[in-house]
Amino acid sequence: MASGKILVAQGGGPTAVINQSMVGVALEARRHHNVQRVYGARHGVRGIVDEDFVDLTQETSHNLELVAATPSSALGSTRDKPDARYCHAIFEVLRAHEIEHFFYIGGNDSSDTVRIVSEEARKANYPLRSIHIPKTIDNDLVGNDHTPGFPSAARFVAQAFAGVNLDNAALPGVYVGVVMGRHAGFLTAASALGKKFEDDGPHLIYLPERTFDIPQFLADVKSTYERFGRCVVAVSEGVHDAAGTPILSLLAKELEHDAHGNVQLSGTGALADLLCEEIRGKLGIKRVRGDTFGYLQRSFIGCVSDVDQREAREVGEKAVQFAMWGTQDGSVAIRRTGFYSVDYELLDLAAVAGKTRVMEDAFIAASGTDVTDAFRLYLRPLLGSGMPDAFRLRAAPVPRRNTA
Amino acid sequence: MASGKILVAQGGGPTAVINQSMVGVALEARRHHNVQRVYGARHGVRGIVDEDFVDLTQETSHNLELVAATPSSALGSTRDKPDARYCHAIFEVLRAHEIEHFFYIGGNDSSDTVRIVSEEARKANYPLRSIHIPKTIDNDLVGNDHTPGFPSAARFVAQAFAGVNLDNAALPGVYVGVVMGRHAGFLTAASALGKKFEDDGPHLIYLPERTFDIPQFLADVKSTYERFGRCVVAVSEGVHDAAGTPILSLLAKELEHDAHGNVQLSGTGALADLLCEEIRGKLGIKRVRGDTFGYLQRSFIGCVSDVDQREAREVGEKAVQFAMWGTQDGSVAIRRTGFYSVDYELLDLAAVAGKTRVMEDAFIAASGTDVTDAFRLYLRPLLGSGMPDAFRLRAAPVPRRNTA
Numbered sequence: 026m027a028s029g030k031i032l033v034a035q036g037g038g039p040t041a042v043i044n045q046s047m048v049g050v051a052l053e054a055r056r057h058h059n060v061q062r063v064y065g066a067r068h069g070v071r072g073i074v075d076e077d078f079v080d081l082t083q084e085t086s087h088n089l090e091l092v093a094a095t096p097s098s099a100l101g102s103t104r105d106k107p108d109a110r111y112c113h114a115i116f117e118v119l120r121a122h123e124i125e126h127f128f129y130i131g132g133n134d135s136s137d138t139v140r141i142v143s144e145e146a147r148k149a150n151y152p153l154r155s156i157h158i159p160k161t162i163d164n165d166l167v168g169n170d171h172t173p174g175f176p177s178a179a180r181f182v183a184q185a186f187a188g189v190n191l192d193n194a195a196l197p198g199v200y201v202g203v204v205m206g207r208h209a210g211f212l213t214a215a216s217a218l219g220k221k222f223e224d225d226g227p228h229l230i231y232l233p234e235r236t237f238d239i240p241q242f243l244a245d246v247k248s249t250y251e252r253f254g255r256c257v258v259a260v261s262e263g264v265h266d267a268a269g270t271p272i273l274s275l276l277a278k279e280l281e282h283d284a285h286g287n288v289q290l291s292g293t294g295a296l297a298d299l300l301c302e303e304i305r306g307k308l309g310i311k312r313v314r315g316d317t318f319g320y321l322q323r324s325f326i327g328c329v330s331d332v333d334q335r336e337a338r339e340v341g342e343k344a345v346q347f348a349m350w351g352t353q354d355g356s357v358a359i360r361r362t363g364f365y366s367v368d369y370e371l372l373d374l375a376a377v378a379g380k381t382r383v384m385e386d387a388f389i390a391a392s393g394t395d396v397t398d399a400f401r402l403y404l405r406p407l408l409g410s411g412m413p414d415a416f417r418l419r420a421a422p423v424p425r426r427n428t429a
Numbered sequence: 430m431a432s433g434k435i436l437v438a439q440g441g442g443p444t445a446v447i448n449q450s451m452v453g454v455a456l457e458a459r460r461h462h463n464v465q466r467v468y469g470a471r472h473g474v475r476g477i478v479d480e481d482f483v484d485l486t487q488e489t490s491h492n493l494e495l496v497a498a499t500p501s502s503a504l505g506s507t508r509d510k511p512d513a514r515y516c517h518a519i520f521e522v523l524r525a526h527e528i529e530h531f532f533y534i535g536g537n538d539s540s541d542t543v544r545i546v547s548e549e550a551r552k553a554n555y556p557l558r559s560i561h562i563p564k565t566i567d568n569d570l571v572g573n574d575h576t577p578g579f580p581s582a583a584r585f586v587a588q589a590f591a592g593v594n595l596d597n598a599a600l601p602g603v604y605v606g607v608v609m610g611r612h613a614g615f616l617t618a619a620s621a622l623g624k625k626f627e628d629d630g631p632h633l634i635y636l637p638e639r640t641f642d643i644p645q646f647l648a649d650v651k652s653t654y655e656r657f658g659r660c661v662v663a664v665s666e667g668v669h670d671a672a673g674t675p676i677l678s679l680l681a682k683e684l685e686h687d688a689h690g691n692v693q694l695s696g697t698g699a700l701a702d703l704l705c706e707e708i709r710g711k712l713g714i715k716r717v718r719g720d721t722f723g724y725l726q727r728s729f730i731g732c733v734s735d736v737d738q739r740e741a742r743e744v745g746e747k748a749v750q751f752a753m754w755g756t757q758d759g760s761v762a763i764r765r766t767g768f769y770s771v772d773y774e775l776l777d778l779a780a781v782a783g784k785t786r787v788m789e790d791a792f793i794a795a796s797g798t799d800v801t802d803a804f805r806l807y808l809r810p811l812l813g814s815g816m817p818d819a820f821r822l823r824a825a826p827v828p829r830r831n832t833a
Contacts, residue, residue: 039595064827065822068599078827079825083825085823095595095818096592097599098599099599101598101599122831188725188729189724189725191443191500191501192443192501192724196505196506196508200724219730294699294721295698298698298699314723315723316721316724318725319720320596320718321592321722324592325589325592326589326817326819327588328732415730418469420469420471421484421487422484423482425480426525
């Protein structure tokens with residue numbers, strides 16, 4: 026057919042750098058003489074099924090660069106998780122437009138979509154090249170050293186904890202910050218990079234990779250508070266008990282038993298509020314504050330890792346190169362080659378699709394409430410240049426004089 | 430006595446730039462030959478009563494500069510609101526150390542403390558010069574064009590809304606962001622500076638200066654959602670009904686009547702969660718998300734206005750100059766002299782102490798859910814240089830081809 030048409034789309038939760046990947050595809054594709062049109066689908070796979078395309082070939086490269094530096098998904102995104110039937114509908118539209126190359130930027134679900142579309146095309150003998158481009162703040166794609174989007178979100182979390190630690194030191198008490206990540210604790214663990222001095226918070230870090238025991242949690246907070254006169258805690262939204270039941274449900278139920286009534290599980294601030302309530306009620310500590318970082322951690326404009334920007338751009342570029350010069354569909358993956366350097370490879374879609382990576386044991390301290398130096402070494406280069414730093418007074422004491 | 434001793438302390442909620450003011454005092458005081466020692470009290474007035482002083486004269490100027498650029502109160506802070514007896518205790522310690530100049534960086538309560546200490550000294554014929562240095566993210570000190578700390582917090586709020594607007598455009602729904610400020614809506618209003626295009630959020634802004642009516646709120650959200658297919662809302666934590674009852678209490682009570690049980694009012698995420706619940710329940714909109722910006726908006730490291738930094742430094746410097754070359758106790762205030770330029774003056778403590786400024790009518794749109802251009806013009810220069818900007822695709826549509 027030789028239509029010279031390629032299609033790119035963005036799926037799942039937006040990140041600070043997902044537009045870098047989209048622009049990486051668009052600009053790299055425009056360098057190839059056999060490419061005549063670069064289309065973008067609005068709102069991910071939904072926009073393919075709805076045939077809602079925009080022509081990225083008509084964008085100026087100048088504006089594309091500005092969009093690349095803008096957070097969130099410029100083409101729009103979707104939470105649709107296509108089944109085989111949906112993937113068939115995608116394929117029909119690709120065929121109608123004679124699309125020869127399909128690039129989908131997203132996480133686990135998106136890679137699975139690409140896998141099924143790729144199979145549909147093969148079954149129909151339609152010459153489609155399908156490439157999945159990695160993206161997720163959760164850092165939970167297998168086969169990748171890390172995923173674009175994670176470093177910038179990690180930087181936000183590290184900076185947030187560096188700041189709340191200083192705030193908590195000025196007005197001591199207990200602070201609980203709830204971080205995104207239902208199954209993988211990478212983003213919550215990033216809070217450790219906000220710590221500078223030994224007495225700085227976060228003093229305790231709770232990950233979904235370890236069982237969360239409420240009495241143990243209270244004991245941890247109590248002993249930290251007794252030691253430092255304050256306590257800063259990082260908690261993953263996905264913490265659960267040994268049976269896998271989310272702590273949010275357990276605490277909500279306990280409140281019900283206490284005739285305190287139901288709590289809306291869907292309320293995004295609920296876990297932080299309930300953990301604070303436990304600490305206040307069971308430990309008798311007065312100043313207890315909780316924040317849920319919510320959407321700020323993935324969308325805040327102006328907090329981005331330059332390393333993440335660069336790599337997100339490159340996975341887009343490489344996706345086009347793998348498509349043009351290779352003979353395989355696949356998922357682009359980041360491989361670490363130095364301290365700090367990376368290269369890219371194309372993995373089989375089946376090796377990535379629908380699988381979930383969680384934090385390696387080597388990254389989690391034996392206590393279960395801290396990270397290891399291996400994790401600090403892993404994460405630090407990803408956060409990029411210009412990380413803000415916190416300084417304190419040397420504070421020479423003045424002898425007392427008041428005898429009143 | 431001529432002890433050559435001065436004392437500086439920090440009170441109330443920390444800000445991104447309160448250390449600039451403390452360092453401004455310390456460095457400027459060290460330039461004066463009659464100053465032999467610059468003491469800092471730990472944790473505000475509490476550290477004075479407890480005689481917990483550090484000798485800032487022994488700090489290197491290099492480290493002081495690094496501390497100045499670090500958010501939160503490096504000397505520590507306090508929520509103590511001194512009464513006359515407490516102020517007398519403060520005065521006794523100042524006398525024991527032969528402190529000749531007392532500088533207190535804080536908001537309304539802190540200015541009132543300085544006022545009472547100043548009177549105590551006069552009554553005792555003790556030669557003390559007492560100066561209040563302004564600071565509050567709420568921007569609610571009378572007599573000031575604006576207060577140090579507010580511009581940086583406003584910048585955080587504007588950047589946060591610029592980001593969540595992009596996120597909400599990618600995955601459409603209703604988003605509610607709750608911002609600090611119990612009586613003054615300045616910080617919530619700053620969300621408007623995150624908006625670039627006409628269809629960008631925040632689409633609705635609710636301030637404590639206007640009565641919050643729940644049915645009207647739901648009608649506003651409904652019509653915005655129908656118009657744009659999404660809705661981003663900024664709400665002040667201090668919104669209340671016509672009788673002054675906080676909306677948080679009203680919604681919690683309504684839930685109780687519905688047999689949904691009590692909700693902890695102290696839970697910091699509660700207002701956002703309850704407003705989202707209302708929208709879901711009454712409007713039947715499925716994707717409704719709420720965030721409470723919490724401590725991030727005043728402590729996040731790496732989000733600061735350079736204008737705010739400069740002015741916070743200057744109010745500290747000017748406080749020392751007013752003390753050394755003037756003959757009056759007072760409160761340093763910022764006066765706007767150009768677009769954009771400021772100067773500083775010393776106001777009577779009685780003119781500032783214990784009073785609360787709220788948003789002027791000229792800053793609030795007739796709709797009650799937006800700000801005016803007068804407010805945009807007022808706030809923009811305060812946010813400083815290097816504000817991140819959001820760009821979108823021009824998005825030329827592609828004609829449909831699928832006839833299936």
